[in-house]
Amino acid sequence: MSSKGELILGYWDIRGFVEPSRLLLHYTKTPFQNKLYRIGDAPDYSREEWLKEKSTLGLDFPNLPYLIDGDLKLSQSKAILCHLGRKCNLMGKTEHETSMIEQLIDQADDLRRDLNNVCYRAINFEAVKKTFCETTLPTHLKMYDDFLTKHGKKWLLGDQLTAADFQLFEYIDCCWLLSNDTWEEYPRVLKYMKEFREVPELKKYLDGEHEKRPINGKTAKFGGAAVKHEEKKKEEKKPDTNETEAAPIEEKK
């Protein structure tokens, strides 16, 4: 039970879809209870810790993540992030800015779901990963690099952080861990990520708890344990004559 008035944010003990909200809460120094549910080990990967509580919390749509804010109980990671954003005045100063923030949040969410589809892939993982890293991800990164260049601000919408920045940083950081590439073609994105890591209110959390937490659940082919970015040197990247033909990934409708 939380102390009166304290937020409770419930999720697996991973970064997944809730880390943007955790980052926002740490940045704003908002006290909250980080309720963590552990996934059991192989071979069962038991979700009992969550399943036994799932229907006892009074959630209308029992799911992870959830947020309890007084008598308001929310699920859906983006609804949670935007609610916290509104509470902490990080959803823009005008209606146009709010919509830009929501668009960026939704856009980054699409990328994180694409990443999930790769990371949890049991069959053909290497081929699917290759397609993601060589096609899907560059398309997204180029759009963000162009966006940051076009608007020419420190953060996505201006010189102040907004909810969109917590979402974007986290989700491209997860892609960074899978990608093992230099991203030198996206200098503006690299600068953005470097500056985010230096935000004083977040440095300690990012270097500590955040880094030690896996990005995905234990059943994932990639990211089920905490990983570090390991950059391949460009000169070592030689064509592999035995590479599997990448499986085609359907474009979004």
Next chain:
Amino acid sequence: MCNIYTLMAQSKGQLTLGYWAIRGLAEPSRLLLHYTKTPYNDEFYVQGDAPEYSRDEWFSKKSKLGLDFPNLPYLFDGDIKLTQSKTILCYLARKYHLMGKNEREEAVISMIIDQSHDLRSELNGVCYHPKEDFATDKQQFIETKLTEQLKLFEDFLKKTGKKWSCSDDITAADFQLFEYIDSCLMLDESIIDKYSHLKNFMKHFREIPELENYLKQEHAQRPLNNKVAIFGGTVIPRNKA
């Protein structure tokens, strides 16, 4: 380059909503626009026929519209250009005061919008890329995911006890919830019979005076999904209005 109608619409200060000539993910926004009697231009993109199902009508314009994240649907409103269906719906809702009266209402509306979007995405999976075959996937979807979600929405409506899903006034959540539940019911209209609150909600929505005509005409004549879909790529006759 936009077509001449879009350019005309833009010069009149009219909104333009660009999407495939299907209901898909843009229909909640169309419903909201019709409800608020907002003049707007529907910029339709038509997928080609079998066997190629060409999307060139869209791809040929995709990078020329000045969108930061080129995608369908998109919305032009003056110099505002947006993508992402939920962002567009919420933008329009804020413009026409349909996003709740306070922070708490807005949060619940956002949650309902996201929750019903998840359901529509699952339906898309069944209609476009069944894991086994369509008939098997359809049955499984109805018996598991759809049943589970309809029960949650039913209990939510019952608990909230308001005229509409989130309040006594219609909100963005209602356009989204109606359209996406109705999309699922195209698989089997009788599914809704078990859920009295949802059934009432759907009935009341269809009786909204500002929407009656649109729902019976244009909306009813628009396919649910794109031509390439295994289900819903052509107009499906309804049992009931």
